[in-house]
Amino acid sequence: MVTFVILAVVSVVGALGVVLLRQPIHAALSLVGTLLTLAVLFVTLQAHFLAVIQVLVYAGAIMVLFLFVIMLLNIEQQRKEIRPWLRWVAYGIGLVAAVGLIVGALLDPRQAPDAAVARAALQGGNALLIAEVLYFEFMLAFQLVGVLLLTGMVGAVALVQRRRPPPGGVSAATAREAVLTDRPGRPSSHPVEAGGR
């Protein structure tokens, strides 16, 4: 219980940091802290596999990408807000959601799962048990999520792809590109470098 309270406070403070910190890098770091705290929380609930996946996927891959993009773009602190009213709408929605969550939890309090039972069921976060549930019971859902992710990936590739020259003539975009890529001292094509960004 003491561990839970400490972890809960740390993760909530981290989550607040994401919203309140001005510097984008600090906000992203705060999110990393929250994610790591959640992973520790999973460990205390005997869900070791989930904890490691949380660290590996969110902290290790997704947040690295986030920080990479923030650093690459070197986002300046944006003082001028484009739609000032939107901030208040967001505050309102956030407040309603928070109050709803707390009220919901108070109206329908549930006993936390017993650690011993969870340990027996998960066998120390055994990946085999999770695989059985994931690949037999929820096989179809799992495959569908895979297809969904693939769709997202194809969409991202389609968005950043260069336009092909139309059959008739050369468009302005491709002409500009040709000028850019044929600068002296630079190899004419960098497919990976361009695609990697």
Next chain:
Amino acid sequence: MDPLWVTLIKAFVLCLVLLGAFAYMTLIERRILGRMQHRHGPNRTGPFGLLQPIADAIKSVFKEDIIVTNADKVVYVMAPMISIIFALSAFGAIPGGPAGSLFGFNPWVVDLDIGVLYVLAVTSVGVYGIFLGGWASNSKYALLGSLRSSAQIISYELGLGLSVLSVIMIAGTLNLREIVEVGVWTVSPWLWPPLAVAFVAFVISAIAEVNRTPFDLPEAEQEIVAGYLTEYSGIKWALYQMSEYVNMMTAAAFISTLFLGGYRGPYVLERLIPGSSEWPIIWLVLKMAIFMFLFIWLRATLPRFRYDQLMRFGWLYLFEVALAATLLTGAVIAFVL
């Protein structure tokens, strides 16, 4: 399962051993590089230069600890700590011998059911140290080093993960100790080709993950001064060096454990001296030494990749090769065995 105090003592001892090994790895590396480049290397401090690491340590501690004026102070101080904490904690899951072989104790700090994933997860978080350090320094060279490092690690983590998959599929477990006990090469000769490919792909990605030559673009001194290390000095710089070498040792131990039978001794010796493959620690250390030497040897031999070559190699060759090895392993398991 050990009592908590045993685990704590073992963790503490492991940290000390790793840091001691780091100090002497710097000496060994400089001496070997010296031999390979027809010069002596450090040989003045003590016999064979054996006191050089101690002299270096004293120098690092007493050097002025500069914090750059325009740096993001909190992140600047935090970054080397993140680096070393995650570097040290990754090693704990790697088994050093069979259960109870170390004076009745288990020669590992923790025995996790998901040891493989644990090591991968902790090492992937360790990269924050590098690119936060580069960003917080508020210098263009440091930032370039950070960007290179994060792009590199994202690219090579895929190859790393995919090449581990073959081993996991064959062993049928994520527990490092059980992987060693199964002995992936003994399962079937049909699995040797995909395993060999996965092994090579894994070694290459591991070198990229620990930022060693030819993948040391984040600190390419001919191009960007020292990359993320540019603005660091004294003990903070030493912490980064420590984490680099500890990461190298973890990578070496991880490769040995996954692909080369980890803590088990050679079969021939087991026939000559029965029980020799049960000796703790020694076989793992010998196997690690081979890979540490390989890392140093590569540093003396290979030139550095250019950035676009690095990206092309990672995404167009290494990833595909690792994927092919995984598919081949799956096919062999499904149709032959």
